[in-house]
Amino acid sequence: MRKVDDSLAVWLQAFNHELAATMIAGVEFSTINVRAGLATITRTYITEIPHIDMVVDDIIEHVPIRVYHPQPQVALPVLVYLHGGGHVAGSLDVYDPICRKLALACQYIIVAIDYRLAPEYPYPAAINDVRLCLQHLFSRLNNMAVNYIPYLAIGGDSAGGALAATVCAIVQNDEVHISKQVLIYPSLDYTLSSPSVMMNGNDYFLQINKVRWYFDQYFQNNQNRYSASPLWLPVCANFPETLVITTEFCPLRDEGITYYNKLRQQGIEAQHYHVSDMVHAFLNLENVVPQHCRQLYTVMGQFLTAERGMIKSRK
Structure with missing residues (x-):
């Protein structure tokens, strides 16, 4: 039987009540309120901000980046991180606490990319920004005198996951x-x-009408959304080893599972970690479900630091 985590269920009830009130009031989606909403939720529910010895802002061509090095005296591998927000919201500052926690949990240098957002910069601007950063990443880290190992991983949540998977295919x-x-x-x-x-x-934090609105901001020139979907892009034998994280009460759950199965069927090393009582974007709700967030950081750290390892689904 499906069941939302008890603490999360209480929070969701209040969230859904507030959401219904805004709908009755006729409040419509806009870039201003969507961006403010993600920033406010993240700021409200992630209040433990860990110290990182090295945090430096820089730029690759026109793209701002933020580098987090948990042990500046030690050469560590690099994880490029792409934030979520439906291709419309999110920023380096909004995702700063999540990147800090990733750096500590994984013992990687995290390079967060402030890719351009829709609707001001629709598809494929964000993809181009990420590709540009990857092409010049190590030379930029050299110029910054960052102590790193030239071993590259990539990651992202929600829309950031879309960008990561798209760029990996490209x-x-x-x-x-x-x-x-x-x-x-x-x-x-x-x-x-x-x-x-x-x-x-509906009723599980990420509303499908909001997702459709996000995509309408991202695709403004009648692009073929099927062809743009990373789920349907081809993969080849040297595709990265992949960890796919899904949650039971997420509208995007099944496409994540299908993607994992596709990689496995094509002989790509892939692992699937499923959280049976969580919603989409629960990392941004850390104070509501702290144990789930700690566990997820641990899982990601184990995957990134292991050459090969099996991570079983969380039941």
Whole structure:
């Protein structure tokens, strides 16, 4: 039987009550209120901000980045992180606490990319920004005198997961070698054709009408959303070893599971970690479900630091 975590259920009840009131009041989605909403929720529910010895802002071409090095005297591998927010919201500052926690849990240098957002910069601007950063990443770290190992991983949550998976498919045959990929409740199918979209599209934090609005901001020139979906992009034999994280009450659940199965069927090393009582974006709700968040950081750290390892689903 499906059951939301007890603490989360209490929070969701209050959230859904407030959401219904805004709908009755006729409040519509806008870039201003959507961006403010993600920033406010994250700031409100992630209040433990750990210290990182080295945090430096820089820029690659036109793209701002933020580098987190948990042990500046030690050469560590690099994880490029792409924040969520539906391709419309999120920023380096909003995701700063999550990147700090990732750096500590994984003992990687985290390079957060402040890719351009829709609707001001629609598809494929964000993809181009990420590719540009990957192409020049190590030379930029050299110029910054960052102590690193030239071993590259990539990760992201939600829309950031979409960007990570898309870029992995695009660059798999060029000069950028990505060894590992971490996708946290990723958005992988812009056609929204999976059963979980309807099953979990209301009452579980991420509303499907909001997702559709996000995608309409991102795709402004009648692009083929099927062809743009990372779920349907081809993969080849040197595709990165991948960890896919899904949650039971997420509208995007099934596309994540389908993506994992696709990689496995094509012989790609892949692991699936499923959280049976959580919703989409629960890392941004850390104070509501702290144990779940701590466990997820641990799982990601184990995956990134192991050459090969099996992570079983959390029941």
